[in-house]
Amino acid sequence: MNIEKTSKSLLKEFWPQLSNWTMRELLWLGFWGILFLFGMYALYVQVTEGHIVTGMRDHVIWGVYIVNFIFFIGIGYTGAILGGFLHLFDAEWRKPLMRMAALMTVISVIIGPLYILLCIGRLDRLYFLFIHPRLQSPIVWDVVAVMTFLVGGVLFLYLLAIRDFAILARTEETMPAWRRKLYQFFSAGFINTRMQRRDLKLALNVLSFILIPTVIIVSSVLSWIFGMTLRPGWHSTIFGPYFVLAAIYTGTGVMVLIMYAFRKLHKLEAYIQERHFVYLGYILIALGAGYGYFTFSEYLTDWYTSEKWNAEVIHKLMDLNQYGWMFYFANFAGILVPIILIGIPKFRSINTITFSAALLVLAMWFKRYLIIVPTLESPLLPMQDIRPEYVHYSATWVEWALTGAGIAMFMILFKLASKFIPIVPVWETAEQIEKEKKPVVNNNPQPVVSSPS
C-alpha cells in the first residue's frame, strides 16, 4: 500500500519532466537534430555516389563505420548484462538505474547495426541475407545474434516498464487522451494483482537468465567477424572474451555518463545518488583490470614471438609517428587512469568517476579504431600501391557526419524516451525507498570462525 502511495508522489514529482519541454531541452533537441540531418545528407551522398565518398579503399575496406558498429553494439550489450546481473543478484540499489540500462541497450542496439548497413555496398540486395543465407559466414551469425538480442533487449525494457505504464495509465495527471490510451495499451492489463506480480517477476528472472549468456555469445560472434580471418592482430583466440570485456567496460562507462547527464538535467540527485556512481565505479575497476590484463596478454604474445606480420602491426601501433599516441592513450589512459582515480578513495567522487568514464569511453572508441585500421593497412603481401588513399585510411567528412548522426540519434532517442516514460522507474524506486525505510536486518551474520591455535 505504501509503495503505491510513494510511487504516486514520485510520479507527481517526475510529471513536469514528462509533460513539458523546457527551452533548454528544445535547444538540445534542435542541436542534435541538425547534426542528425547533416548525417542524413551525408547518407544521401553516399547512397547516390557510392562508397567512393568514404575513405575506405581496397586495403582498408572497413573504417570508422565498423568502429562505430562495435562501439555502439558493445554499449547495447552492456545494458542487458549489467541489468540482468543486478536483477538476479537483487541488488536493491539498482532499481533507479534499471530504466536507463534497458533504454541504453535498446537504443544502442538499434543504432549499432545501422553502421554495418553503411558498410554494405548494395543495400538494394540486403534481403539476400534472408533468402540466400550461408550459415558458415560470421556475418550471418551476427545478423542472427543482433536480431535475437534486439528482441531480448526490447522485452527486457518492456517488462521492466509494464508497472510504470500501468501507473501512468491510471494517474490523475492531465494528459491528452491518445497518450493515456497509449499507456493503457502498453500496460497490457496490468492491475497489480498478486498473480501478475508473481508472473512478472518470474518473467524478468527468466529473461535475465537468458540475456546474460546471450550477451556473451553475441559479443563473441561480433569479435569473430575479425577473429575468423587470416589477418595479423585479428586472428586471435582471445578475441571472443576480449570483446565481451571491452563491450561491458565501455558500456558501463557510458552508463555512468548517462546517469550523470540525467542527474544534472532532470535534477534527480535524490534518486541517482553518489553510491550509484561509486558502485558502478567498482564495477569499472574490476572490468578495467580484466580488460587491461587481456590487452597486455594480447600485445605481449604478439610482440614477444614477433611473427612477421604481427610484428609489423605491433610496430605500427607503438611507433609514435604512426599510431603511437592513439595506442598509448587507448591502452594506458583508458585503463590505468580510471583504475587510479576510482580505486584510490581520496580521489573518488561523482566528478572523478564521471571523468574516468568519459576518458575510457573515448579511449575505447580509439581502441576499436586501432583494432580495425592498422591491421587492414598491413596486408600480408606488400601493397606496392602509390595511391595515398589506398595505402592510408583517413575518414572523410561523410563518415564523420554519419558518426555524428549516430551520436545524435542516441541523444535524441534517449531524450524522447525520457519524455514518454520516467527515466527513473517509478514503481521500482518506490519499492526501494519503502524497503530501505525499514531497519536493516542482517540476514547473513558473519560465521564465527574459531581459529585453531
Added chain:
Amino acid sequence: MDNDKSKRRNFIRTGLALGLATVAGAANELLGDPKEKSGKNTVKLLSPDGEIVEVDSSELKLETHDHAGTMARNVTGREGIEGRKFVMVIDLGRCRNARKCVTACQKMHHIPENKEWLQVKLMKDNDNAAPYWFPKTCFHCDNPPCVKVCPVDATFKRSDGLVLIDNERCIGCKFCMAGCPYSTRVFNWGEPEVIEPTSCPPYSPETSTPSKHSTVEKCDFCPDMVREGKLPDCVTACPNGVFFFGDENEDTVTNGSETVRFSALLKEKSGYRYMEELGTKPRVYYLPPSSRMFPVERGFKNLTPELKARFKDVQ
C-alpha cells in the same frame, strides 16, 4: 568418358597451337584464313602423352575475345566444367615484369588501367635475398577463406577448382576482401569504368564483365575462354611463357609453347605454393626464381614513373 577425354585433348591441343602461334609471332599468317590453308599446312605439336602429333593448321582458331561460347551454352557459371581441375604454375625465373599479362587481363575484362586483377609485385624476402618479380593472380584456393565468409553465396568454389564471384548476388559487404590473405579482391567503390562497353559480353560469373557497381571483383582464370578450349589471356599474352595453365586431372600444363607434365614440372623445379602455412591450399604453384632468364633490373625498363614509384621500398 571417352568424349570427356577427347574434349580435354582438344583443349590442350588448341591451347598449344595458340601458344605456338603467339610465340612465333605469326599469329595472323597462321590463323588468318583456315580454309585457305587447309590441308597444306601442318604443325608439329607435343601431345599430352608426350608424343609428337601433326595438327592441321585449320584447327588453329583466331583468338576472338567474344565470350560467345559462354553465352551460347547459357551456363549459369556456378557449375564447374566437368572433369576438370584447373591449376596454374607461375615460373618466377622467367618474369621480367613486362606487364603484358596485366594489360591483357584488363583488356579481356574491360577494366580500366588503375584496376589490376592480376598484379606483378617486386618481392624481396629478406635483406640479403635477391629481389624477384612476382605475378599474382587469384590463387583459387581449395580451402578458400573468402568463400567461407561470404554471407550470401555470392562467391563460390566450383568443381573444376575455380573460385568465382556472382556480381548479381554480391551485396558488397567486403567480408571476402577481409578474408582473403592475399589482397586479391578489388571493390568498385564508385560507378565502375567499363572500357569499350559496346564489345562487352552480357554479364555472367564466367565473363566477370561488365563490372557492377559496389560489388567485389577478382581474377577469374577466364573460364569462358577455357570452356572454348582457349587459354586465359594472361597466359597467352606473356612473352616469356611465365604462366603455365592446365588441368591437374590430366597432369598437364601449358604456357602456350611448352606443354609439360604438371607433376614433373613441380618435381624438377621445386614448385611450391605461396604461404603454404596459411592452409588455404592454393591452386596456383610457383617455381622459384632460380636460373633466371633476365636480371631483375630488366623489369624497370619501360616503366612509367608511377609504376617505378611502386617499388621504391624494395630497391
